[in-house]
Amino acid sequence: MENTQENESVCSRxxxxxxxxxxSFVDFTIGGQFLTSNSTAPDNKNGSNAAEVVTRIPSVxxxxxxxxxxxxxxxxxxxxxxxxxxxxxxxxxxGDTTVVQVGDLLDRGGEELKVIYLLEKxxxxxxxxxxxxxxxxxxxxxxxxxxxxxxxxxxxxxxxKSWAHWYTIGNSVKSLCKGLGVxxxxxxxxxxxxPPEWRARMAALRxxxxxxxxxxxxxxxxxxxxxxxxxxxxLLPAHVFHGLERMNEEVRDWIKGxxxxxxxxxxxxxxxxxxxxxxxxxxxxxxxxxxxxxxxxLAFIPGARRMIVGHxxxxxxxxxxxxxxxxxxxxxxxxxxxxxxxxxLEIKGDKDLKVLTANPVYQAKQESVGVKNxxxxxxxxxxxxxxxxxxxxx
Numbered sequence: 001m002e003n004t005q006e007n008e009s010v011c012s013r014x015x016x017x018x019x020x021x022x023x024s025f026v027d028f029t030i031g032g033q034f035l036t037s038n039s040t041a042p043d044n045k046n047g048s049n050a051a052e053v054v055t056r057i058p059s060v061x062x063x064x065x066x067x068x069x070x071x072x073x074x075x076x077x078x079x080x081x082x083x084x085x086x087x088x089x090x091x092x093x094x095g096d097t098t099v100v101q102v103g104d105l106l107d108r109g110g111e112e113l114k115v116i117y118l119l120e121k122x123x124x125x126x127x128x129x130x131x132x133x134x135x136x137x138x139x140x141x142x143x144x145x146x147x148x149x150x151x152x153x154x155x156x157x158x159x160x161k162s163w164a165h166w167y168t169i170g171n172s173v174k175s176l177c178k179g180l181g182v183x184x185x186x187x188x189x190x191x192x193x194x195p196p197e198w199r200a201r202m203a204a205l206r207x208x209x210x211x212x213x214x215x216x217x218x219x220x221x222x223x224x225x226x227x228x229x230x231x232x233x234x235l236l237p238a239h240v241f242h243g244l245e246r247m248n249e250e251v252r253d254w255i256k257g258x259x260x261x262x263x264x265x266x267x268x269x270x271x272x273x274x275x276x277x278x279x280x281x282x283x284x285x286x287x288x289x290x291x292x293x294x295x296x297x298l299a300f301i302p303g304a305r306r307m308i309v310g311h312x313x314x315x316x317x318x319x320x321x322x323x324x325x326x327x328x329x330x331x332x333x334x335x336x337x338x339x340x341x342x343x344x345l346e347i348k349g350d351k352d353l354k355v356l357t358a359n360p361v362y363q364a365k366q367e368s369v370g371v372k373n374x375x376x377x378x379x380x381x382x383x384x385x386x387x388x389x390x391x392x393x394x
Contacts, residue, residue, distance in 0.1 A: 015179030022170040030163045031117025035124070053218055053248040054134065059226030062097045065327075065345040067310045067318075068138065069101070070334035071109020071156055076118065079333060079342035082358050085126075090118065092125035092133075098225060099126065102310035102329065103138025103232040103274070106205075108336030110155025113163055116215055137219045137251065138232040138310065139274040142267050144205045145212050145255055149198070153336065157197035164200035167210060186210060208257020217255040220248045221273060226350040227305030229298065233276035234309045234326070236293065239266060240300045247273065279326040280312035282319060291322035298325065308345065318343045318355045327353070 027035050064083045069076045080086040085094030101119060106112050116135075123133035140151065164186065171183035186203040194202070204211040222231045222244050229235065239247065250264045266273050278290040298304040306325050313332035320327045329345050332338030343357040 015177050018177045019174055019180060022173050026166045026170045029166050031114055033117040033121040035120055053220050053252050055220060055223055055245045055248050057225045059350040060098045061349060063225055063347040064097055064099045065308050065329050066101045067330040068104035069115055070104055070107055070336050071112040071115060072334035073111040073114045075333040075342055076115050078358060079344055082342050082356050083344045092122050092129055094126060094131050096130040098132040100134045100225060100230050101136060102230055103136040104140045106144050107140040107151035109334050110153050110159060112156050113159050120215060134223055135219045136232060137216060137221050141216055142263055142274055145207060146262060157201060160201040160204055161197040164203060207255055207261060212255050217252050221251045222247055227303055228347060229301055229304050229307045231309060232274045233311045234279045234307060235273060235297045236271060237296045237300060239273050240297050242266060277312050280309050280328045282314050282316055289321040294322050294326055313338055318345055
């Protein structure tokens, strides 16, 4: 009797084991990574369910902020190595460091899915080490979910076509397993007049699509870590009044396919949370940077010290404005943008800010310890670690 019950228990798990195996095979074939089961698990750092969108995290000892990546896997790895959070095998070595990547993984490059899979793997590894890895949604994620493919590359289309091929094969295998049933056709409702590569991207990224539902739906649109407020474009007072948690929840529900094809209104227009450039014009001076508006937005977020934004390429590298109440971290690192040298922002103890860079110009000046240079919005210290320090003790 006992053996019969044990066999029934094993058999009841077979469909899920098959499903996990197929998913892992597709993950590795397309993304080069083995991710764990899609089932939800507790987030060891915040005590929340992993399927929920994290909006607020207490202050951490070491925080790393990374700008727009745009489908450039090599530059993503370089940035992570500059931050000293991955090793030579692209595995997490950051300990209890928390990383925030401000969105725009998609478009302009040809390895978008590989970037997503790498960061998702690091998220899981970081959590197991007591750290964190937060991946945000930028305007290019929103565009693709809504079917705006203006910045898609031929290489990017081919990557999604390959994903759809293997994902469809995986679904066929699952359909053969009693207990899993017939799998949904990912192309349902997508006209056959579109070329296969376009249909594949639509299938993956539309609201409720396998990639958007699995990954993008739980990426926050705004997140607060200690005193640092992150938004891809920036936050206006109206966004804060709408509610940070509410924004994340509304974006999540839309991406999961529950709210139609078009996202919430705060995602659209020049003043949208993912499109705003008021705080990120690197040529602005004084109130041209909308410092009063920035301070008003921060004032309504308890404990906020600064806002960290991407979206707008900074040709001078990572820099700050409004007394470093806003830090702009998009350095155009992707080959599809400016092919810039990766830089990341490091914040220690929620107050000591430093720019870490792989720029050989600064590395060549390692002997010039203490030499100061001036750049709009911040003071720079060339240290013997070849990093540039934002002169702030907020």
